[in-house]
Amino acid sequence: MSAVEVSGVTKVFNQGRTDEVVALSDVDLSVGQGEFVSLIGPSGCGKSTLLRLIADLIAPSTGTVTVAGKTAGAARKEQAYGIAFQQAGLFEWRTVLKNVELPLELRGMSRAERKDKASEMLALVGLEEFAGHYPAQLSGGMQQRVAIARALAVQPPLLLMDEPFGALDEMTRERLQSELLAICATTGTSTVFVTHSISEAVFLSNRVVVMSARPGRITASIPISLESRDEAARQSPAYFESVTSVRQALRGAPLKSAS
């Protein structure tokens, strides 16, 4: 069963009004179990809209979305996915530990159990020493790691991420990319990841889905096969070939892999 199945989805905002926007048109997307898929495309092509549809934060105008075989709404109620956005979105008045505990609290988990689980998640992102700190005492990269720990706390089979590293410096970003891959490999989590960065998409993904603007459509789906996902991979010929393929697809050039 697919982790995510988007079929024939169209999303029209402000339908029938003068400011009507067709944000997505006839989108089909299937994400396999444990697969890491990045969405890339020009500003306004509907990447965030597609992610929000999968998360059931908005409803499609036509078409269907299922997450692990359930409707997107049922999946949201069961916390079948974790979400992380560009802004870490932490609660300033809660400690780091209490932030990570929040989704577990909402699940009704006992105090002791959720403390253990949240501590385990903080260890996974290398922040166990900062459990008692408040978000304002952490750097942007550390806050983003807390947000990832929180998204993973309920051990969702699916992670939805919208430019989670967009506001970070290059070095921090690369470190977090590696951490994220390690976490996904350990937990077997499937991921849908929105980014503007071709290199980030190629390094992280099993597949890069390229979208075009007005109306947002999927124009290419490029499988990425790197031998490893370590620092050496960023210098490998396969990596540079994939970067070129994605760049050409973004420019609308014919694709070798699509022929």
Ligand SMILES: Nc1ncnc2c1ncn2[C@@H]1O[C@H](COP(=O)(O)OP(=O)(O)OP(=O)(O)O)[C@@H](O)[C@H]1O
């Ligand atoms: N709530 C809304 N109401 C009206 N229009 C919207 C709404 N949300 C998004 N849109 C429009 O839908 C289109 C797609 O927006 P979306 O944010 O999904 O694009 P994006 O690819 O994520 O862009 P970016 O890369 O700039 O973040 C845009 O034209 C946007 O203005």
